Amino acid sequence: MSSNDFISIVVTGAAGQIGYSLVFNIIRGDMFGTEQKVRVVLMDIEPMLEGLKGLKMEIEDSCYPLVQEIVITSDPKTAFTNVDYAVLVGGMPRKEGMQRVDLLRANAAIFKVQGKALNDYAKKTVKVLVVANPANTNALIALLNAPNIPPENFSCLTRLDHNRAKAQIAMKANVNVKDVHNIIVWGNHSLTIYPDTRCGYINLPTGKATIANVIKNEAWLQGDFVSTVQVRGAAVISARKLSSAASAAKAITDHMHDWALGTPEGEYVSMGVHSDGSYGVPVGVIFSYPVTIKNGVYSIVQGLPIDQYTREKIDLTTKELVEEKESATKILAEM
Ligand SMILES: NC(=O)c1ccc[n+]([C@@H]2O[C@H](COP(=O)([O-])OP(=O)(O)OC[C@H]3O[C@@H](n4cnc5c(N)ncnc54)[C@H](O)[C@@H]3O)[C@@H](O)[C@H]2O)c1
Ligand SMILES: O=C(O)C[C@H](O)C(=O)O
Numbered sequence: 001m002s003s004n005d006f007i008s009i010v011v012t013g014a015a016g017q018i019g020y021s022l023v024f025n026i027i028r029g030d031m032f033g034t035e036q037k038v039r040v041v042l043m044d045i046e047p048m049l050e051g052l053k054g055l056k057m058e059i060e061d062s063c064y065p066l067v068q069e070i071v072i073t074s075d076p077k078t079a080f081t082n083v084d085y086a087v088l089v090g091g092m093p094r095k096e097g098m099q100r101v102d103l104l105r106a107n108a109a110i111f112k113v114q115g116k117a118l119n120d121y122a123k124k125t126v127k128v129l130v131v132a133n134p135a136n137t138n139a140l141i142a143l144l145n146a147p148n149i150p151p152e153n154f155s156c157l158t159r160l161d162h163n164r165a166k167a168q169i170a171m172k173a174n175v176n177v178k179d180v181h182n183i184i185v186w187g188n189h190s191l192t193i194y195p196d197t198r199c200g201y202i203n204l205p206t207g208k209a210t211i212a213n214v215i216k217n218e219a220w221l222q223g224d225f226v227s228t229v230q231v232r233g234a235a236v237i238s239a240r241k242l243s244s245a246a247s248a249a250k251a252i253t254d255h256m257h258d259w260a261l262g263t264p265e266g267e268y269v270s271m272g273v274h275s276d277g278s279y280g281v282p283v284g285v286i287f288s289y290p291v292t293i294k295n296g297v298y299s300i301v302q303g304l305p306i307d308q309y310t311r312e313k314i315d316l317t318t319k320e321l322v323e324e325k326e327s328a329t330k331i332l333a334e335m
Contacts, residue, residue: 005037006036006037006038006039006068006069007032007036007037007038007039007084007085008038008039008041008082008083008084008085009026009031009038009039009040009041009083009084009085009086009087010040010041010043010079010080010083010085010086010087011023011026011040011041011042011043011087011089012043012044012079012086012087012088012089012090012114013043013044013088013089013090013091013131013132014042014043014044014052014055014072014089014090015042015044015048015051015052015055016044016089016090017242017243017245018089018131018245018248018249018252019042019044019055019089020055020245021245021246021248021249021250022087022089022249022252022253023040023042023055023059024059024062024064025249025250025252025253026038026040026253027040027059027062027064027066027067028064028066029066030253030257031253031256031257031260032256032257032260032261033261034066036066037066037067037068038066038067038068039068039069039070039071040059040067040069040070040071041071041072041073041078041079041083042055042056042070042071042072042073043072043073043074043076043079043090044074044090045074045090046074048074049072049073049074052072053072055072056070056072076113076114076117076121077117077120077121079117080114080117080118080120080121080122081121081122082121082122082123083121083122083123083126084123084125084126084127085126085127085128085129085256085260086118086122086126086127086128086129087129087131087252087256088111088114088128088129088130088131088132088138088139088142089131089132089252090110090132091106091107091110091111091132091133091138092106092107092110092132093243094133100134100324101327101331103133103134104134104137104324104327104328104331105331107132107133107134107138107141108138108141108328108331108332108335109335110132110138111130111132111138111139111141111142111145112141112142112145112332112335114142114145115141115142115143115144115145115146116145116146118142118146118149119145119146119147119148119149122149124148124149124150125153126149126153127153127155127256127259127260127296128142128143128149128153128154128155129155129156129157129252129255129256129259130142130154130155130156130157130272130286131156131157131248131252133189134188134189134190134324135156135157135158135189135272135286136156136188136189136190136272136285136286136287136288136321136324137286137321137324137325137327137328138156139154139155139156139272139286140154140284140285140286140325140328141328141332142154143274143286144332151274152273152274152297152298154273154274154286155255155259155271155272155273155286156189156272156286156288157189157248157251157252157255157272158185158189158193158270158271158272158288159251159252159254159255159269159270159271160189160233160244160247160248160251161185161189161193161195161229161232161270161288162183162184162185162195162251162269162270163247163250163251163254164195164228164229164232164247165183165185165195165197165225165229166180166183168225168228168229169183169197169200169202169211169215169225172215172217172220172225173202173211173214173215175202175203175204175214179202179203179204180200180202180211181200181201181202181203181267181268182199182200182201182267182268182290183195183196183197183200183268183270184196184197184199184200184268184270184289184290184304185229185270185288186270186279186287186288186289186310186313186314186317187287187288187313187314187316187317187318187320187321188287188288188317188320188321188324189272189288190317190320191230191231192230192313192316192317192320193229193230193288193317194226194310194313194314194316194317195225195226195229195230196310196313197211197212197215197221197225198211198212198305198307198310199268199290199304202214222309226313254269255269255271258293259271259293259296259298260296262293262294262295262296263291263292263293263294266292267292268290268291268292268301269290269291269292269293270288270289270290270291271288271289271291271298272286272287272288273286273287273288273289273291273298273300274286275287275289276300278300278302279304279306279314280311280314280315280318281314281318282318282322284325285318285321285322285325286321287318287321289301290304
């Protein structure tokens with residue numbers, strides 16, 4: 001995993017709300033295990049360095065034994081040098097009246113710089129997770145600017161959508177979330193993401209049962225369930241007046257934990273990864289697929305049945321990602 005006895009991980013946007021939760025998940029051992037020491041680089045823009053100093057003090061005062069070193073910086077070279085893992089949370093948030101393309105433009109500049117910095121300074125084996133929205137296309141921009149790092153090492157966060165779907169099923173079926181398995185979320189981390197339960201199952205005291213057989217309500221599974229997951233981020237913003245933070249940090253932790261340490265035999269998780277053309281999605285967009293992970297390498301689950309309804313949902317989210325890719329390509333060409 002690391003040439004030393006510690007792992008080095010950078011979190012960008014560390015002074016923000018996700019950062020405040022995420023960093024403690026890392027140093028508690030939730031991400032890489034309770035025996036793994038970590039060097040954590042907290043990166044943010046220069047005006048936030050004072051806040052990062054406070055976060056560093058809180059980390060010290062928490063006395064977590066896994067902490068090897070805490071670095072705070074706003075300099076990309078310092079941030080990315082020799083890191084094993086990079087979690088890119090920092091970005092420009094959408095402001096009132098801002099179109100999606102304006103958000104893309106603001107973030108393209110950030111992810112171009114960070115992609116180049118990863119390329120120049122990180123280990124070539126670095127595993128990158130992009131969280132800042134639009135997460136799939138920001139990840140693509142970073143990847144396009146890091147030609148020396150394999151595309152398979154770039155991912156974006158859709159595990160929060162995956163976890164949201166799992167939680168909705170557990171609540172509807174009145175079972176513990178740990179008994180719900182093999183939910184899939186396909187596509188873009190946006191309103192078009194498609195939560196799919198057709199391959200999922202629930203462990204009941206009587207044995208394994210399909211989600212459809214337990215829920216017995218196809219209209220709900222194809223209707224309210226899908227829309228609840230799709231608008232969950234907006235619902236949290238509307239209630240909290242802030243976007244999801246602790247649940248996002250938990251999802252980031254789950255994503256990196258599984259990427260580093262693997263998935264249990266037969267268990268799928270959802271990850272936004274560089275499309276290889278699987279399931280008719282064009283090569284070269286960052287698309288959320290079901291994956292299994294072994295020895296730090298993910299494999300897209302192949303051969304799942306795709307019915308007409310699922311095909312339409314996958315096509316819709318694919319169309320949005322292809323359009324985002326076209327906008328990003330134009331924006332990058334103008335820079
Ligand atoms: N993919 C997902 O599931 C998911 C879920 C929740 C939030 N998000 C996204 O995650 C991002 C962060 O959310 P948050 O609530 O922590 O936001 P926040 O506004 O609290 O924090 C963002 C931080 O990023 C920093 N930042 C801005 N530009 C930067 C740059 N160039 N380099 C380094 N840092 C920079 C800011 O200074 C700020 O401290 C947002 O884009 C949000 O939409 C994604
Ligand atoms: O920050 C947002 O716009 C919402 C976030 O992506 C979420 O899914 O909670």
